[in-house]
Amino acid sequence: MTVPAPFPAVSDADPALAADSVAVPHDRHGAGPQPAIVLISGEHADRLLEEFWRYGRDYLLQTATSCAAALEVIDELQQQGRQIALLVADSRLPDESILVAFGKWRAAVPTARRAIVTPMERFTVDGPSLRQGMAKGKYDAYLLMPRGPRDEEFHNAITDLLSDWGSTVPDPEAVTAKIIAPTATPLVTEIRDFFDRMGMPTGLYHPDSEVGRLVRDRFPADAEYPLVWSVVRDPLAPKSVSEVARSIYGAPDGVPGVVDLAVVGAGPAGLATAVYGASEGLSTVVIESGAIGGQAGTSSMIRNYLGFPRGISGMRLAQRARNQALRFGAEFFTGWPVQRMVPGSPHLLHTEGGTIRARSVVIANGVTYRKLGVEPLEQLVGTGVHYGAALTAAREMEGRDVVVVGGGNSAGQAAVHLARFARSVRLVIRRPGLEETMSSYLIGEIAYTAGITVQTCTTVVDGGGHDALEWLCLEDTRTGERSTVPAGGLFLLLGAQPHCDWLPDAIARDDHGFVLTGRDVPQSAWQQGIPPTDLATTVPGVFAAGDIRSGSMKRVAAASGEGASVVPLVHRWLAASADVPIS
Template sequence: MPQPAIVLISQDHLDVLEQQFSRYAREYDVRCCRSALEAYHCMVELREAGSQVALFVVESVLPDATVFEAVHKMRKLVPTARRVVVAHWERFRTDAEGLRPGMALGKYDAYLLMPRGVRDEEFHTAIVELLSDWGATVAAPEVESVRVVSPTNDVLTLAVRDYLDRIGMPHRVHEPDSEVGREVLARFDGEPTGWPVLDPFNKPPAQVTSVRDVAMQFYGRPDDIEVDQVVDLVVVGAGPAGLAASVYGASEGLSTVTVETEAIGGQAGTSSMIRNYLGFPRGISGMRLAQRARNQAIRFGTRFFTGWPVVRLEPGVDGAPHVVCTEGGDVRARAVVIASGVTYRRLGVPSLEEFSGRGVFYGAAMTASRGMEDADVVVVGGGNSAGQAAVHLARFARSVTIVVRRPDLAATMSHYLISEIDYNPRIEVLGSSRVVDGGGDDQLAWVELEQVESGERHRREVRGLFLLLGAEPHCEWLPDEVARDARGYVLTGRDVPQDAWYDGVPPPELATTVPGIFAAGDIRSGSMKRVATASGEGATVVSLVHSWLEPGPAQV
């Protein structure tokens, strides 16, 4: 397969860009163009030759088009390519006022100052981040940490691939009769009775029957949890709140264990691109944010156990430690932070539930989105997760329709996402509507939409339905002593029943009705349901844990 291309477009400073991008020439096909028209013909040529365009870099002033015209035309031609506008240092401040707002609308991914000399690593950091994002979401991986052997992209194979994407594990799917497939199966013990078969690094090939089996391949079997001592802190859940608690707890000297049922990152880990997280001006994917936080926590000493659902929490009595019980073993701790997050609410339409994994997906389903090229898809939901999923899907799908019950997105979605969606010609917002039916043969082929006020219905042919319907807590494993609201969210601080207050004083803001047990993030009643807020609560709760663990005057 041809190398992916980087297309440089500049009339006056092409020599500067060509010199700067020479470092990428070994692994990318770097093309140089002096006008928008030349670049357009270059991209057509590359596409006809079967080459992928990973990135195009356009100077802020062109001889035959405005930047906006050039970028828009190239985006329509190659929607998956990352887009960078660069300005020569003589024009950077002059052009910035008119060009920077374009990033908020999603017209391009970055506006950068053209390098003034060699080793401008600030510039190249931005370029590498964009190429890395393209490589993770569009290109087939060059390095396979896991090889998946399966004759079909069935429901389980898709679920396995989605899990591997969420944990940042590069992989490819190979047919059983392919060269790689035959090599893997030759090392398999016996004959597989089903698919897929996984070939992970440093382990023999194994047939998996669930995503849980995949987790065990990487993190051990359920009986591998062995924590003999009483630890200072157990964090239940490794979404943004749990990861923040893990980092801050371990960095401040607490012996910390974090237990996660599924993939590190939780619901946020499925986000294709989070653009409003502090410190990441070009955005960061949920997977990368989660993996960086996990590595940071491990560096400070946090022990992670992944793939084991927590089945019970036994509060400690009379100074005894709390016990977090999982299917793989128990962990005793002096303090517990509940950060198990939420899951997407089910749609509740039986005809569509039958197609779960076969065109109907809960969450962003990063793997499935690649299979939506030139298809029409529907995204149901009005929150930021739905907006991020729609923008990502628009890189592949011919059209994306966001369906919401409210008249529009203003009340539930961040302004920057609404602006980006309004600008994107592939995305349509259908307000005051809901999905009521759907069907097909082996795969989803159509959905039926209903106008909420009039009841009028119409059918659309679609290949994908992505459901991001808001949150549902799952706290069945919590004891009755931990108070929850009518919807099942954990009550903390002033929201706990007054009979649980001490001398008329409510517990601290993130403390539950059980001393030594805290809650942070989306699972907490009244939380904002934002990644940054959850991270902030995860960091804040550690100070409360410290206060709880420190001996009071009566204990000294």
């Protein structure tokens, strides 16, 4: 049954988008008809429809009474060109078990989010047999059917699922930034990925479109593409992602005096440090070279982070933490890599945009992915080849064969996410299995997800294509046998490589370049036979937390824990050095 929207249509025009109030209309260049929510129950379809009435303005609501009927509805919606945002089903259907039904629906529409909604009388009875399916990714949420009006706990879960779906839509309705370019160049892809990771949806517009012409007219005739307009800054013709970040978030040269705490890096460890440092009254500045969230910010869905039973994307986790730190007074400067650190009183952190002077420093700039080292593929980075999950590029893999290289959780999460769009996903690892490097829940989800194959004891040795990636050559490490496979996308998540070139020699590092802390520092740096405190480096007042630290666990929760744990050590240091004069 189709339900019309209960509210008048809302205008698609964006009001006064440009910084000087020149309106830039919303170009629905790729937007199709209203997306749909499908409600499936043999007994409670009308009840579900009543509960979902509040979503009728923005989504087409349709009901079905069985698995087969839902498949017919899905087919009809797809023929209309509609996207299906959410499938909500009763835990029991008249013609099929719910998990089998979800398997069929997922094959038909892999991008939709999926929830089971169960009436009170069956909630505890059906739950034990169904929750294992949720752990394997067969569906996204197991919810109690609302028991009355305004059950906001229920609707909070639903809006989270819809928000998660909305972040994966190739052409979002509500955009924060508009990018004007004739083609999707590597720089365009990088800029879109930066905006996505900052929680700012983007639209890509051709220069000859209505939006493209209006934005282009505000630039000199010889301005080079891409052109970028965002809601918070004047239009820009950037040459790098850092230039975009700097235009939005400013430069650190405006920070006056000496701050209590400078945090280098805004991944989970740096964000936790900022939240706890600022909340406890420390003047706190965070310097980040790229997007907020670090590697974790590229994760499409983290399901084992404490307190988020339905999972949370790395981007949302990072942006929530950033907003939390901002609320306590922390300052963030994005797009400014630290070029050099000079220890002293205070410590100096030099960037191209100014120098931060800080009584204490927490090094939390994480790690980068190791390079593959295959020159023909390095030349295709940004045109089919990507380091990291590259969520923007992932949405553009529809109908393509994709290869993901890596055996860690990030690679597993990327493979599951890509399977929503790609025709096939091949997960390539050097080891004989995933068990040593990947969480069990992800291994189970990969095994369940149709379209993902795991190819063990394999490396990528060559690849190429005309202007973009088209094929890869894979080698079996046991036999040396090589095979060529079609590939429209290669996502490389090859493990940790520290970025510590900016650190002074006085800060000790291990043989792999990770920062040494606590009892791991050389005994020659111990004071009177006593090692530095946990998380303290060989330079007094300088600490390290998260993946950059030697011996760290390389998990989001562990990094967040270290970021929180370092703040009491900073307090102790600041108290002990209170009488040290600032030069």
